[in-house]
Amino acid sequence: MFHPTIWCDSDDYRADVEVVDPKKCLEESCKPKCVKPLLEYQACVKRVQGDESGHKHCTGQYFDYWQCVDKCVGPKLFAELK
C-alpha cells in the first residue's frame, strides 16, 4: 500500500505562508501506522454514542491509539526542531 510521505520539517513550502507545528504534522503522518487502534476507538465511540447511562467511555481505546502515535512520533520529532 502506498503511503504518501509527508514532510514535516521547517523547510516545508507551507512554512512560508503559515507556521506548521511539527508535532501535529508528524501525528497526522503516523496515523496510517496506527490504524488498528484508531478503528477500535471509532468502534467504541459508536458504542458509546448509543449509551444512555453516561458510564461508558473510551479511555482505554483512546490511550491505546495515542500511545501508538506517541511511539511513532517520539524518535522523529526532535529532528524537526531547532
Added chain:
Amino acid sequence: AVASWNSHFLSFPFYFFFYVPRSPISSLHFPVSLSLSLGLIDLVHKASNQMVGGGVIQQILRRKLHSQSVAAPVLLWLSSKKAHVDAGASGVRAFALLGAGVTGLLSFSTVASADEAEHGLACPDYPWPHDGILSSYDHASIRRGHQVYQQVCASCHSMSLISYRDLVGVAYTEEEAKAMAAEIEVVDGPNDEGEMFTRPGKLSDRLPQPYANESAARFANGGAYPPDLSLITKARHNGQNYVFALLTGYRDPPAGISIREGLHYNPYFPGGAIAMPKMLNDEAVEYEDGVPATEAQMGKDVVSFLSWAAEPEMEERKLMGFKWIFLLSLALLQAAYYRRLKWSVLKSRKLVLDVVN
C-alpha cells in the same frame, strides 16, 4: 483447626471483614449469606457484556472513576465484603471467600482500566540533546526556554530557587542578566529609618514570584496551585518527557469523558482533568534568534530550560563522572594486578602429605 487459622497473621484482612461469631444462633445466617454470596457471583457473570468491564461492580467502579476517586478499589472491597459479614459456621466462610475471590479477580480488570486514567497516559521518551553521557545542554535552547517561561509561564508559576546570577554564563551575559534583573522591583529593608523600601532588582535577587503566597495563588486559579517550577523535572516521574508531553498534549477528551467547567482535558495528567489551560500556541512568543516558535519548539525549549533549572550541575557532573569512572577503572586494574601478585606466593604453594603407616 479453626482457631489456628484465625490466629494466623495473614488472616487479619479476612478476620477484619469476616467476623465469625462462635455462637450456634449465628447459624441462622447461613442461608442468607450463602444466597447473597452466590447471588453476587451470579450478578457479576450475568451482567458482563462488551462494555469495558461490564457488571454491577464495574458500574460502581466507573461511577467512582468519573468522580476521580482513588478510593474506588477499596470501596469496592468493602461493598462486596459487607454481604459476607456475620457469616455463620466455618463452612460458610469457604463460600464467602470464594465469592470474595471471584469478585476480587473480576474487579482486578476494572482496577486496571480505572488505573489508566488515574495514572495518566504514559509519555514517550524523546531524544533530548543533553541525554548522552558526555552531552551538554543546548544553551541556545535554554535561552529561548527562559524567554518562553518569562512571557508565558511566569504569570502563574514561580521559580523561587533560581537567581538572576545563575543565568549568567548559561543563557545570558552578565550585562543582559543585570538589565533583566533591573526591570523588576524588589522589596528590601529595613532602612535606617526602619522602613521597608522597594528598589530595582540585582543579580543576586531571585526570580520574581507571581503571587505572595500559596493561598493567593490558589485563590487566583480556582483552588489549584500552580507549582513552583525550579525542580519540576526532578519532581515528576520521567520529568522531562512528562512535562513536554503535558504541555504539547492538550487534546479533545475521549468519547464518554466530560470535564467540568474550569478544568481541561490532558491525557498525560493523572486523572485527566488539569486546571491549567493550553498555554503553548504557535507563535505565542517571538524568538530573538528567529527560530519559528511552534508549539513543539516552545515545549522543547522550555523543558530544556526547566531541566537546567532543576539540574544546573549536570554538565560538571557528567565530566566528573566520566573522569573518575575512567581513573577508578585503571585503579581497579592496578589493584587486581597487585592482589594477584601478592597472593601468587600462597596460590603456588605445594603441600605434601606424609602418610603415617
